[in-house]
Amino acid sequence: MKFDDEPTPGEGLPILPGHTSPGRFERILRAGKFAVTAEIAPPDSADPADVFARAALFDGYVDAINATDSSGANCHMSSMGICSLLTRKGYAMILQQSCRDRNRIAMQGDILGAAAMGVCNILCLSGDGVQSGDHPEAKPVFDMDSISALSMVRRMRDEQQFMSGRPISSPPRLFLGAAANPFAPPLDFRPHRMAKKIAAGAQFIQTQYCFDIERFRTFMAQVRDLGLLEKAYVLAGVGPLASAKAADWIRKNVAGVHIPDAVIDRLAGAQDQKQEGVDLCIDLIEQVREIEGVSGVHIMAYRMEDRIGEIVTRSNALDGREPWRPAL
Amino acid sequence: MKAVRLWSVRNARWLKKVYDGLEWILSLLNPILRRIGYDRLDKPFAAVEGVVKGFLFDSQSCGQCTLGETGMACPMNCPKTLRNGPCGGVRQNGGCEIKPEMTCVWVNAWEGSQQIGAEQTIQIIQAPVDNRLKGRSAWLRALRIKVGSAS
Structure with missing residues (x-):
């Protein structure tokens, strides 16, 4: 799917009224489409080809890609590096920014840098x-926390100011x-929270x-009662599990x-546990879609990124819609 | 000290009252305090505060106290020093992600805030720590903010 006002790769779309970003991810959600995002596995290398190859697994299946920020505190290529490479090709990127490794000076600098590189979405994490x-x-740095980081980015965007109050001439x-x-x-x-x-x-x-x-349903009902569904889009996290043993390890560690x-x-009861993990993920997507207020799914297919195509296709999460993909 | 800290959270209701009373007394004393000079008082105040709050709450003396808004649990005991709520890593038994043997500070804070009817104040978005204030008196700072003579 391409918008009529599709820019050349690396440039932003025109910002529509009521929107805050020039990105297609915000457009998809605000248009009421069921959105699909996925987490890219950051390479332990300095080779851009590794990043492009990993992103290509998602072509035609996802609306935006999350680049993790050394998740689990394991060192990998930075979210900023991955976003910079992939925005050049036109991908809609979600920069993940954790408070673990950087203080407020570094974070604000990165936010301006990311926006300048064409990043339209930021996920603020502790x-x-x-x-x-x-x-x-x-x-561990933790100069900020996820919530103070959110208000910091919002201030940079809406009030065109650093935390210090110093003005920003062109806001992110x-x-x-x-x-x-x-x-x-x-x-x-x-x-x-x-x-x-x-x-x-x-x-x-x-x-x-x-x-x-069941627990998620309860949570979403509470969220609805707090009137939050009108204020933000919720994407439910899902993902395939490789085996019962892997699942047990994950929940313990x-x-x-x-x-x-x-x-x-x-x-554990399945003959092909990996396939069962994929099937389970598809079932979960179908179940979360039924819950009021779920605007999309966020697929975290750790070490199973090659199965995302199958998951998206078989769950029909996109309702036949074809997301943007780089021109061949 | 863990036992005292947990006791403080369980007794958050009247401790908060004592705290509010203290603030009231300080504001009564303000003309005298101002004459002596806040800066001159900062060190002795911080020393007393460090002992009292250290004993009761394991306070880390950040100099910008949130105790009244966080159920009388000091958020600076969170290994990530989160001041706005629990991270997503809290264990199913309520244990801290980083120190499993410790109950999450925010599990305590939520419990304490319900005791003092502070479910509203726990929603206040806390600014990140001003690292310059560490070790200074939070009581004097709160007083000066209240009487409008501080930044």
């Missing part, structure tokens, strides 16, 4: 602790995102993996991922 990654001896035109984990304690606080993120500037929300649909026993049992 970030995983350094203890979970491959450099546990590193200094961004669509702001935040994460939500409906599955971590204190459960009653989670909808309020999302409200707080929206009050701080979040326009879209990408959730943690949703394997516990990856912070914030909640996988119910029933999911593990379903995988």
